Each structure stands twice: as structure tokens, then as C-alpha cells.
Amino acid sequence: MVQSRVAPKRRVLLVGDAAAEPLYERLLRRGHATSWSRGWREVQAELRAEPPPALVVVAPPLDDGSPEQLLERLGPTSGPPVVVAGPAEHVDPASLMYAGAFECVIDPERQPQRFLGAVGYALGAREDDRQRSVLRDREADAARLDELVGGHPAMQRVFDFVRQVCRRTARGRTPAILLTGETGTGKGAIARALHFQSVRRHRPFVQINCAAIPANLVEAELFGHERGAFTGAREGRPGLFETADGGTLFLDELPSLPLDLQAKLLTVIENRAVRRVGGRTLRPVDVQLVAASQPVLKRMVRKGGFREDLYHRLNVLSIGLPPLRERGDDALELAEQFVRELCGEYGVPVMPLADSARDFIRRYYWPGNVRELRNQIERIVLLSEGQAIEGWQFERASGEILRVDPAEEDPSGFRIQLPPQGFALDELEREVIRHALERHEGNVSQTARYLHISRQTLIYRMKKHELR
Numbered sequence: 001m002v003q004s005r006v007a008p009k010r011r012v013l014l015v016g017d018a019a020a021e022p023l024y025e026r027l028l029r030r031g032h033a034t035s036w037s038r039g040w041r042e043v044q045a046e047l048r049a050e051p052p053p054a055l056v057v058v059a060p061p062l063d064d065g066s067p068e069q070l071l072e073r074l075g076p077t078s079g080p081p082v083v084v085a086g087p088a089e090h091v092d093p094a095s096l097m098y099a100g101a102f103e104c105v106i107d108p109e110r111q112p113q114r115f116l117g118a119v120g121y122a123l124g125a126r127e128d129d130r131q132r133s134v135l136r137d138r139e140a141d142a143a144r145l146d147e148l149v150g151g152h153p154a155m156q157r158v159f160d161f162v163r164q165v166c167r168r169t170a171r172g173r174t175p176a177i178l179l180t181g182e183t184g185t186g187k188g189a190i191a192r193a194l195h196f197q198s199v200r201r202h203r204p205f206v207q208i209n210c211a212a213i214p215a216n217l218v219e220a221e222l223f224g225h226e227r228g229a230f231t232g233a234r235e236g237r238p239g240l241f242e243t244a245d246g247g248t249l250f251l252d253e254l255p256s257l258p259l260d261l262q263a264k265l266l267t268v269i270e271n272r273a274v275r276r277v278g279g280r281t282l283r284p285v286d287v288q289l290v291a292a293s294q295p296v297l298k299r300m301v302r303k304g305g306f307r308e309d310l311y312h313r314l315n316v317l318s319i320g321l322p323p324l325r326e327r328g329d330d331a332l333e334l335a336e337q338f339v340r341e342l343c344g345e346y347g348v349p350v351m352p353l354a355d356s357a358r359d360f361i362r363r364y365y366w367p368g369n370v371r372e373l374r375n376q377i378e379r380i381v382l383l384s385e386g387q388a389i390e391g392w393q394f395e396r397a398s399g400e401i402l403r404v405d406p407a408e409e410d411p412s413g414f415r416i417q418l419p420p421q422g423f424a425l426d427e428l429e430r431e432v433i434r435h436a437l438e439r440h441e442g443n444v445s446q447t448a449r450y451l452h453i454s455r456q457t458l459i460y461r462m463k464k465h466e467l468r
């Protein structure tokens with residue numbers, strides 16, 4: 001085995017007999033830290049060394065087998081990428097790529113720039129993989145349960161649910177999981193925790209908001225499509241189920257999925273396989289499915305807006321997330337955490353919460369829950385010039401202290417609390433539309449009739465107020 005004197009930075013392992021010397025010299029001249037091994041035992045030793053090689057260059061003919069056999073010995077694709085470079089009689093690109101080669105170069109001495117380009121590209125891909133791994137680790141740290149705020153017993157039950165599910169996942173298959181809760185209660189954070197605390201944490205976490213994609217595009221987005229499946233489908237494309245294979249697929253706003261696609265989703269859950277739009281082949285997928293909904297599914301099932309069989313399939317493992325107004329002092333703890341995070345993000349000194357701010361946080365209804373709290377604090381941090389956060393800043397951040405609740409004495413009406421200093425009319429409109437949607441379980445047409453406006457006008461106002 002020959003070692004270069006170049007500092008061990010992104011090491012390259014060259015495998016080949018004496019004929020590989022020109023490639024070894026070329027790699028050294030390009031500045032790559034290169035080791036040269038001539039047999040499998042030396043290769044094994046190099047793979048165990050620290051740091052391990054970032055790239056393997058195989059230069060046939062080999063002393064002990066074919067390059068395909070070496071690729072088989074190297075095993076899973078999670079190791080360093082492999083570039084095969086050699087004479088045409090020893091390099092069959094089709095069989096080598098099938099066996100796991102990253103790139104093949106025929107007659108590298110005649111194509112030195114192509115050879116060095118393939119090496120550089122493979123090293124770049126390896127670095128991209130490393131960076132993605134670092135990002136996944138950071139996401140996993142952020143999704144740790146002990147990093148999530150929730151001392152209230154209702155949230156502790158949610159965290160216990162996540163731990164139990166993750167333990168079950170480690171032992172085998174897990175059914176789909178259903179998260180329910182009002183908008184902004186943290187369903188996305190719990191979905192990420194379910195993924196990053198599980199054995200699937202090194203595989204993809206894929207998220208889709210079913211309400212944000214037009215109904216005619218959702219099917220192809222979820223299940224993929226074959227070439228020619230519809231106008232403009234010039235090539236086949238995998239859907240999100242295939243993209244999430246081995247990992248987790250999070251379907252947010254599940255009730256927005258049309259009934260015909262609900263049936264197809266149920267088939268995928270039961271068969272653990274997808275059929276692309278316009279295709280005939282069933283493609284196996286191993287996906288942990290997590291779905292999220294506002295707490296309206298039971299009523300939608302009764303009214304025929306959601307498939308009962310899919311609901312029961314999802315309801316095997318389900319957990320409800322409490323609204324922020326029912327979580328006691330969690331709101332204060334979350335506010336303090338958001339202040340620290342956002343002050344650090346924007347490079348300003350951390351500002352304490354004054355008593356007036358704490359009083360506001362305790363008594364405000366928080367219709368947008370955790371998301372609304374964070375958004376208000378972000379606005380305050382950006383605009384504040386004081387040393388502490390005061391209650392009036394929350395009032396200004398929200399535009400008013402306006403609270404619209406279902407009336408306790410009259411379930412069919414509203415109780416509106418108007419602030420003495422005035423309020424923005426847009427916020428009243430937003431709250432009325434939000435409660436009307438809840439009253440009609442998210443049905444846009446029924447809500448529009450109830451409010452005596454057209455369906456198009458309601459959709460426009462929902463988009464304006466970011467309601468869905």
C-alpha cells in the first residue's frame with residue numbers, strides 16, 4: 001500500500017494493480033490526499049482508518065477480482081462513492097452502475113479532464129451528503145422532546161404518546177398516526193418529533209399541506225405520475241410517498257383531501273404500495289404516515305365529507321393537542337423561549353417580559369395558538385426599542401385586544417369583547433370567518449351561504465386572513 005504525503009483531507013482511496021500508477025500520480029498532482037491499495041485486505045484496512053476515505057477510485061484490472069465483485073464487497077451505498085476508471089475491456093458502465101458505482105470513465109488516460117471531473121463531482125456529492133447529515137442531526141436535536149415546551153399535564157400526555165409510539169416503531173411496523181388540534185397548536189412539531197425520535201430519523205421527513213395544493217394536482221404530488229399520464233407529463237416522476245420511502249410522510253390538513261383520493265390513500269396504507277397516475281405497476285413503499293387535522297373529522301364522517309373507513313384506519317393511533325389557552329403557564333414558558341430564540345436570531349439583547357406582558361399572555365385567548373404567540377413576539381423583537389417587553393406591545397403587535405369566543409350562554413352565537421382603545425376591523429372579520437368555518441366543520445360552501453357571500457369571496461377572504 002502506498003501513501004501520499006498530502007495532509008489527510010477528503011481522502012481518496014485508489015484500488016488497482018501496477019497499471020494504476022498514472023492515475024495515482026494524477027490524483028496527487030491535483031492535490032487529493034490519496035492512498036493506493038492493490039488488494040481487498042488493504043482496502044479493508046483503509047476503510048477502517050480514520051478519517052475514512054471520502055471516495056474510492058477503482059482502476060481495473062484488479063489483482064483479486066472484477067470491479068463488480070469489489071463493489072459487491074464494499075456493500076451498502078451509505079459508504080464512500082465509487083468511481084470506476086479503466087480500459088474499455090474492463091469497464092462495463094451498465095453493469096457497474098447497476099452494481100452501485102457512482103460514475104464510470106473509460107480510458108481515463110485519454111480523458112484526464114473527464115476523469116478528474118468525475119472525481120471532483122463525486123467528492124462534492126459526498127460533501128453534500130455530509131452536510132445533509134449534519135442538517136438532519138440539527139433537525140433531530142431541535143425535535144427532541146426535552147427541547148419542546150410543555151409542562152402542562154395535557155402536553156405531558158402528548159409527549160408520553162410520542163415516546164410509546166417511537167418504542168413501538170423500533171420493534172416493527174406501526175400503523176398510521178393521527179394528530180388533531182386547532183391551527184397553530186404544534187402538530188408539525190409533534191410530527192417531526194415522531195420522526196426524529198424514531199429509528200427512521202436518518203431517512204427523509206417529507207411534509208405536504210393538503211390544503212395548499214389544487215385538488216387536480218394533489219394526486220400526482222402524492223402518488224407520482226408516469227410519462228404521458230396527463231398533458232405536460234413529459235417524463236415519469238415519483239410522488240411524495242416514494243420520496244419518503246424509509247422515512248416519514250406528514251400529511252397536514254388531511255380533511256382537504258378529496259374523497260376519491262381518500263380512497264386511494266386508504267389503499268396505499270393497507271397495501272404499503274403506490275401506483276403512479278397513469279401507471280400499472282405497484283411500487284412498494286415503507287413509510288410512516290402521520291396525518292394532521294383540526295378536530296372536525298368525526299363530524300365530517302357523519303356528514304359524508306370524510307371516509308369512515310379511512311377515519312377508523314387513522315384513528316388506531318391518535319392524539320389530540322390542546323389549545324394554548326388550556327395549557328396554563330406553558331404560554332409564558334413558550335414566550336420566554338421565543339424571546340431568547342428570536343433575539344438571538346436578530347442579534348439584539350434578550351429582553352425580559354414585563355408584568356404587563358405576562359398578564360396579557362395569561363388572559364389573551366390566543367386563537368392562533370403557539371404560532372400566533374411566536375409571530376407576535378417576532379414582530380415585537382423586530383420593532384422594539386426598549387429594554388423590556390411590555391403588554392401594550394402585544395396589543396400593538398396584534399393590532400388590538402380583540403376576542404371573539406363562542407358564547408357560553410348561547411352556543412349558536414358569539415361573545416365579542418371589544419377593547420377600549422379600539423381595534424382593526426379586519427381582525428373582527430377574520431375571527432367571524434374562523435368561527436363560521438368551525439361551525440360548518442370547514443365546509444367552504446356552507447360557510448359562504450351562512451355568511452351571505454359567494455364561495456369565491458369567502459375563498460378570497462380566507463386567503464387574505466390566512467385561514468384554512
